[in-house]
Amino acid sequence: MASKQEPKLSLTLLVDKERNCVVVAEASGDLIDILFSFLTLPLGTIIRLVSKKQGHDEADEIGCINNLYQSLENSGDEVFWNHICKRMLLCPRNPCEALCQKLKVKLDDSKPMKYFMCSSRCRRGGDWFLSTFAEASCHCGKLMDKEMKQHGDSNEGTHGDGVFVKGQTMYLIFDDLRVLESSPGNSAQQLVQLGYKNFQKLIKRSLNVGIKEILDILKHALTSKSPLSDVFLGNGVSKRMCxxxxxxxxxxxGWKNYNSMINIKVTVRKSKKTILYAESEGDFVDFLFSFLTTPLGSILKLLDGNFSLGCMNSLYESVKDLNPSWFTNPSGTPLLNLRVAPQFGCKRQPTQLCEEDTPCYWYGTGVIKSNICYSIGNGVVSKDHSLIQHPGAMKLFDPRSPNGTKESSVGFVRRPSLFVVWDDLQVTPLANTSSISLLQKLNVPLDNLEEHELRIGEIEALNLLGASLTSKAALTEGLFYLLRKPKEEAKD
Structure with missing residues (x-):
């Protein structure tokens, strides 16, 4: 049997042959959908995809988020409530998973969401339990490994051709991934603004791009202002623009969301005015690990211009500026209001970042029914008008809990627990770890150390998030300003 051929998409480049740079490119909505899908990818997925395809080198690193991901990889299952929590953080779910499955070239190799029950169909308090994770443990002790069929939402979110934008339409893509509608007037105006009065210095190149080239664009777009030139003209690694x-x-x-604030202790190296490490409980580590489950578009919206990550800001602004009529969904694109996928959020979240609402599920005649259904009489009707008589309510298993219930959900890491978080976001569990050995490893005179207590609210949390994506010293860059006295700030 012949192997399935890798899908390819057409891309036309207009290249300045003297400067060896891409001036503008043109492509159909199928490729624009893929570029816009970069915004839906959680950070953990981006790190996994780029590292796996490109290898671990300096160009792949995004601030010190890679260190956080590597700490997660190196952590034992005993750090978490269960082995599922670690797997969730390593392979976070895309909030637009159903839509991204329809892309012509799929970047994310995560498996689509499935549904499982205990083979004994156990109930607790009159409700059946459902899990979206294989091998979750039922309260009866058995595994929830019986796969169930979901019914009725296979076409959810589709509105004609295309995924995010209309597929049978042409678009202009600039070297910084700014996207505009393609038209003769737009093309002429943009070329003149870029300094080209005619085509004498420009040559046209036609390409077919697949998964490798698109992952290369993603990689360079995180650190460079010219990813198209970097990838297609062999310009190499550009100067980092973060x-x-x-x-x-x-x-x-004052302090907002007081109940969501997190307290930590930081140890400072006084002579160099740097934060060496923070000591914290599980809430702070959960918050840091939640960076990995957050879609890139959500981060760009949260930091609202006070942040530059390659040319991802240009891509996000293109979504905001594009005429609504060019999107497939007449009610508005989900790309500007992305949330964390259900069950993948931080329970004690200092920022305004929320996770998607968890759907309601019912069970009857072996079929799972979600909140796309509506009740009628003693049954539930789905979008395809099928009816299940006397459906039973289902509760969703939540791995962020000591017993799997939503009511007792607290976070990914086990409580009580203590951690050391280093300046570059490497995380070390303190269980069975010698504190004396940690101090010796620092190789810093003890009288040069100073301890402070900090409170992490919304602004501090956003500063730490931004620093983690742009600096190798996230704690110092994101939080040290809290320790400066007014006189020091004036001198700086």
Whole structure:
């Protein structure tokens, strides 16, 4: 049997042959859908895809998020409530998974969501339990490994051709991934603005791009302002273009979401004015690990211009500026309001980032029914008008819990637990770890160490998130300003 041929998409480049750079490219909506899908990818997925395809080198690193991901890989299952929590963080779910499955070239190799029950169909408090993770443990002790069929939402989110934008339409793509509708007027205007009065210096190249080239674009787009030139003209690794400046809390602004604040202790090297490490409980580590489950588009929206990550800001702004009529969904694109996938969020979240609402499920005649259904009489009707008589309510197994129930859900890592988080976001569990050995490893005079207590609210959390994506010293870059005295700030 012949192997399935890798899908390829057409891309036309207009190249300045003297400067050896891509001036503009043109492609159909199928490729634009894939570029826009970059925004839906959780950070953990981006790290996994880029590292797996490209190898671990300096160009692949995004701030020090790679260290956080590697710490997660190196952590034992005993750090978490169960082995599922670790797997969730390593392979986080895309909130637009159903839509991204329809892309012509699929970047994410994660398996589509499935549904499982205990083979004994156990109940607790009159409700059946359902899991979206294989091998979750039922309260009866058996595994929830009986796969169930979901019914009725195979076409959810589709509106004609295309996934995010209309597929049978042409678009302009600039070297910084800015996207515009393609038209003769737009093309002429943009070329003139870029300094080209005619085509004498420009040559046209036609390409077919597949998964390798698209992953290369993703990799360079995270650090460069010219990913198309980098990938297709062999310009190599460009100068890194990532920047973030911590935003201090206004003096007259109080603490918001007091119950979501997180307390940590940091140890400072006084002579160099750097944070060496933080000591924390599970809430802070859960918050850091939740960076990996957060879609890139959500981060760009949260940091709202106070942050530059390659040319991803240009891509996000293109979504905001594109005429709504060019999107497939007449009610609005999901790309501007991305949330974390259900059950993948941080339970004690200092920022305004929320996870998607968990659907409601019913069980009857062996079929899972989600909240796309509506009730009628004693039954439930789905979008395809099939009816299940007397459906039973189902509760969803939540791995972020000591017993799998949503009510007792607290986070990914086991409580109580203590951790050391280093300046570059490497995480070390303190269980069975010698604190004396850790201090010896620092090789810093003990009288040069100073301990401070910090409170992480919304602004501090956003500063730490931004620093983690742009710096190799996230704690120092994101939080040290909290320790500066007014006189020091004036000198700086």
């Amino acid at each position: 920047a973030f400046s911590p935003k201090p809390r206004p003096e007259n602004q």
